[in-house]
Amino acid sequence: MRWLAFVLVLVPGMTYAGEARPLAENPLAEARLKHLAVELRCLVCQNQTLADSNAPLAEDLRREVREMITKNLTDQEIIDFLVSRYGDFVLYRPPWKAATVLLWLGPFLLLGAGASALVVALRRRTRRPLDVPMTEAERRRVEQLLSQGGSRL
């Protein structure tokens, strides 16, 4: 039964009255827009993506991106368009360049440092002297101390 509704949605004009239409004129372009817009920053908002923002500038920029998609520009070309006007600030995925090398490699460098520190620490521990068995005199001393123990618990 479900496949029938699916086919009906796919064939506009043939759908029976009452099937909701997609909001966008061109759903494929819209899907591409969504894919791009979630990685772009709304410049006038307090940390929101271009996809989620209702600000006028965000709507304008979405309109621009939509137009570029219908003109068949690639994702990279669209990103370059925005970056040349607004800088890297507009990208939520920081570009790979000299200034961001530390950012992208940082976590893995930290992991390497942590792992080596871990191995060094572990090696140090295994070289520790083994437990030495207690002598009789020491055992008696322990008993004496325990009986004096009292309310330290």
Added chain:
Amino acid sequence: MKRFLLPLAVFVVLVGFLAAGLTLNPREVPSPLVGKPAPPFRLPQLHEQDKTFSPSDMAGRVWLLNVWASWCGGCKEEHPVLMRIAKAGDVPIYGMDYKDRRDEALTWLRRHGNPYPITAMDEAGRIGIDYGVYGVPETYVIDKQGVIRYKQIGPLDDEIVAKKVLPLVKELQSK
């Protein structure tokens, strides 16, 4: 022994950066267009609708491009500063009315004064995007070769004009 000081050392560096951060504005987006040619456009004029304006019309001169709108509060704030610049005559200011309505723009200029010899109309905001406009008012200093040399984000005030804009203009004019 030294490795126990490592957390403290890292923390000190962190505090240094955080202190520096208190002096910065994380919401300001500097323009990548500074040092690049001003994006070309040809827009209709506000006052004489059958005429157009383009940056190429200004080749050979140093000029200011001020992006403004009648609905913008900061523009009202900076307007007296612009009037003073226009009156002093050191450098011409041309206006770009951004995402505005013609009648409201005309009324606004009539009420607050018109420092611009010509105002271009960017009703759709497309040229604004080309210029990296994200919040009006914004002002660009453009040199004789049509290259953007400075961008002011937000309203101009007398101090910035005196300290940054006018000295730059004089330097560019002497080249």
Added chain:
Amino acid sequence: MIPEIGHFALILAVCVAVVQGTLPLYGAAVGNSALMSVAKPAARGQFFLVLVAFCCLGYAFAAKDFSVLYVAATSNSKLPLHYRLAAIWGAHEGSLLLWTFILTLWMVAVTIFSKHLPEAMRARILGVMGLVSLGFLLFMLTVSNPFERLIPAAVDGRDLNPLLQDPGMVMHPPMLYMGYVGFSVAFAFAIAALLGGNLDAAWARWSRPWTTVAWCFLTVGIALGSGWAYYELGWGGWWFWDPVENASFMPWLAGTALIHSLAVTDKRGGFKVWTVLLAIMAFSLSLLGTFLVRSGVLTSVHAFATDPRRGLFILAFLAVVIGGSLLLYAWRAPRVGLGGGFDLVSRESMLLANNVLLIVAMGSVLLGTLYPLFLDALGLGKISVGPPYFDTVFVPLITPAVFLMGIGPIAQWKKASLPALAMQLRWAFSSSVVTAILLPFVLGKWTPLLSLGLLLAIWIVTTTVVNIRERVGHLVGNSLMSCLAALPRAYWGMVLAHCGIAIFIVGITMVKGFEVENDLRMNVGDTATIGGYTFRFEGAQEVSGPNYVAARGSFHVTKDGREVAEMHPEKRVYQVQNQTMTEAAIDTGLFRDLYVSLGEPIEGGAWSVRLYHKPFVDWIWGGCMIMALGGLLAVSDRRYRPAWRRERYEEAEALRSISKSVA
């Protein structure tokens, strides 16, 4: 008058905090019992005074006293009472008062539950907490006074931000602060131990319950914040790696590492120095979070209104508290011994590895959050670091940690054998891998991340089963049930918490893999089908609430002809701030959420509408709650109960007398 009483109470509290922060610490250093005993009454006195201040502010809100600046800024005559009271923590000044109040609450708890602690330790703990509270009180009295007057009084208030007029937002800050502030107890324990020079297993055993309870609260607080964002913001998102969200997540990661590290120090006396450092780190991250949210250094939807003076004060406070504690650490830690030795392959080493992974993950979140600030401060331009970065970096770091979750509990203390572990886990591993690869095909779609998520979740569950079977196998018992019941609560707490993580991972994996979203234009009578559910739009009417007017849509939902739900999303306009809010309609189910949000009206009574089908999304927050429940279960273990401790002491006494008579 009442606000002035509150203000005065805060001033008195400062005086008490000064006393609490100095005399007991000095007394502990020189062994003066009279000075040390000042700590308890001082802490209780502070609690009372801050409570008075809190109640005064509450009264000002309840009585709609718009001559108090803070009330005028965050309340309104039309705001219902429960939101007027929640508005106490709706903005910066009041939330600081809440922070301080919760700190005094924890202080009182310490005075009540610390009879078994040595006097000097208790004095030091309360002294350190007193110094922290002194900082917050001074902060309030100097640059963030909630009792500041507005003269002349406002006619009406500016209303609470509509986003905050919601039950989730009412509970989220108190829970979160209970967590943040709770870590100050662990911190105080660590400082006390460093000051006193007695860092041993007993110290870890005392700190454990406090740290675990704080961790539980923080888990709940973060989950509430995420759940709130999901249903309140209108587009179904629940985590954005926003700086403020990260500010709460980093202490959580450090806290998780801490509770595991404390377990080792408690049981085996190992990792002492590392545990102390973690305790300092967890609370430092809480304070750092406070700074990031209020200083204006980072942009966020969640940030409070900012003021550079406030930022400077908090930074100075941070520098003193964290800098001071790290200095103390650098000075005293080298003298602390290494503790019990253990092998390269052992439960200890796995827990240590887990710690390293968690702290590296935390470091990565910190790096990503602060990197834009680093570049900007160095003049290297402005960048943004958002979800694409964090998602890419976090998953590879946390995956090995989740793998270790399965192996660690099975490994023996001190020395474990890798081949033996492999033998024990071979069934769990193979079944997890096979199921994880096949299940997505059964569900309809295969991606690597989908398989990975399922693998991790199934791995946790299967290894837990293996672990339980192994534990029960050692008990000589009658029935399975009695054997299971014999296992200590702390063990079940761990099992529950780990399973909570598995449930959480399932939720994220399924939602990200299978959620469907549709943007549609719907006329009255139109239908749309997603995820097997059919939605029929029945139109929208105008309704009004206490301080808003709204368009309320009606949707009739069916599945295969059966009735499912009536859903009523709203588009509200809060008149005072003239702000529009989308109230999504959510039909919650165990295995899926249906989510409807209204967009804009289009001509002819039609509306633009967004429909979502989100499978398993509630498992995300359900998993978090189960994690927290696991923590609480672990804390309720008898070893932490005073009565049990007394019994143990009596037992030990009896054994000693027996061994004496035998010797």
